[in-house]
Amino acid sequence: MTARSEMDERMLDQAIAWQAALEQDDADWDGYLAWLEADPRHRDAFDSIALVDSAIADHRDEIKTLLAPDREMPINPLPNRWRPRLLWSGAIAASLAMLVAVPMLRSNADPVVYDNGGTANRSLALANGTSVILAPSSRIIVTGRDAAAIELARGEAYFDVRHDPGRTLAVSAGSYRISDIGTRFSVNLARGTFRVGVAEGVISVEAPGIARPVRIDAGHQLVGGSGALTLAPVDVAQIGSWRRGRLSYTDAPLALVAADISRYSGKAIIVDPSVEKKHFSGSLVIGDGSKLVDDLAGVMGIDTQSTGDAVRIGAVR
Template sequence: MTAQSNLDERVLDEALAWQAALERDDADWDGYMAWLEADPRHRQAFDSIALTTAMVEEHKDAVGSLFDVQGEQAIPRPHRRMKWALGVGIVAVLALAIGLPLRQQEPAPSVYAADAGKSRAVALANGANILLSPASRIVVHGKDAARIELASGEAFFAVRHDPSRMLTIEAGPYRIIDIGTRFSVNLSGGTFRVGVSEGAVAVASDKAEGEVRLQAGQQLTGGANGDLTLAPVAVADVGSWRAGRLSYSDAPLALVVADISRYSGKRVIIDPSLETRHFSGTLVIGDGSRLLPDLATVMGVAVHSQAGGAVRLGGADR
């Protein structure tokens, strides 16, 4: 085996290790980005593994049968199965498994969801690394994952700069256009918020003309009526849930309460007298049980139990 082959196998081993590491809650995103930037082959290896994983998953029954035929002595470990598929070529593997040439087709959307009480890391082949907050969900469209839909909740995006591609994140009626940056998007309670901690994004809406451009240290909030508000935000507060806290700067109360519902698992109703209120401050997440009482204390309002296990913020007992 040549020195080049040894290096290639080492790079694949590292890429496989990073793919597994990014699935953990305590994923080292800074270390991963440093590894990607250290050598152009790192990105190529990681992208190849991500693509192979997706295609093998799509045709897992056929590919599994093929691997069974190969025998465990030839390919004794799971990660060697992946490297074997990469070496032979995934298209050839699938052609052998299925017995028919594969036709290029648009893949079905991929759905990624985080369970309640637990975040989830997602690494896409196009260089987008996403951390989903608990009880959040995204839908990835297209073979190049150029369009990502935030269906609910909040997600933090770390995207490498690549002038040859444009990434679009959809959140309700809003579209975030990214060219390489770090930002957090929240779609909760009929409200929208995007905050940028590095780089820049452009935001467009079906309810407004033109685009709004955000730089690092800025956030854009949209209400149910489609009004957009651009304001400064501390970079450390962008995606603050990753550090165990929820930080808000003049956020619609509906967004705050929707976040609390996700983390506490309780349905929270806002009293009509508070519907137009906004909130600025920081709440410690913990196990989620103290979020609503802490918010009520800061705002000087009460929390009332409702039928069916729901709770209401503000107003009198009913």
């Protein structure tokens, strides 16, 4: 075994460790980004592991069916599922190869849906070198063999796009369209409210009712909804802060905040007309999601009323 192959194997093991670590609530995102930027091959290694991870998660039932009864083994995604020698056992590797090869033969127009119905973030590696982190209760739809078109159908997603001047990539969210040439940004779509924040690079956004795209530089966010578009500076640390266990906002519509809380708390959050025009700036600790409504109410000085699995927030009576 050559020194290069030993290093490649070590990098894959590190990527496997990071893939598992990023699924934890207390994930070290700063450490992950430092590791990612330390060597260009680290991103390739992580993308490879994340791609296989997604394939296993999406096709675990089909893989189980293809496995011979006497060779079955647990394949449900778990935080500790990444054991390289187990992963590449002949039965799973062969079954996975059959299942992954099929999408490659489809028409470029065939969409692929990635859904995160769990309570933890989900990491994805797309064919064009784009990495995506899906928040809970979120969904994206990817079209094209090179994943040139991505739709955020609901929830929130963080995009890390490798710079490639020759590539065209568009991310749509509702009636908004984001054009990107290599950057990091987070997009949120909830209850007709749209927010995109740029952590690195530059993007442009096309929106209803505007003649030309809006340019958004790093450290800025664009918020849209029932009213006019609002472009404003934002702390880069706030962008995608949900990946690190916090919901952070700068002048965000209360409807958007309520939708985020609903995803993490499992409760329907109803915004009373008495407070629907309010905006929120601040940070909330996600935890298990159970304290988010009370924390928001305490900070904003608003009232909450619980009924079953729903909570109404409104003005104090």
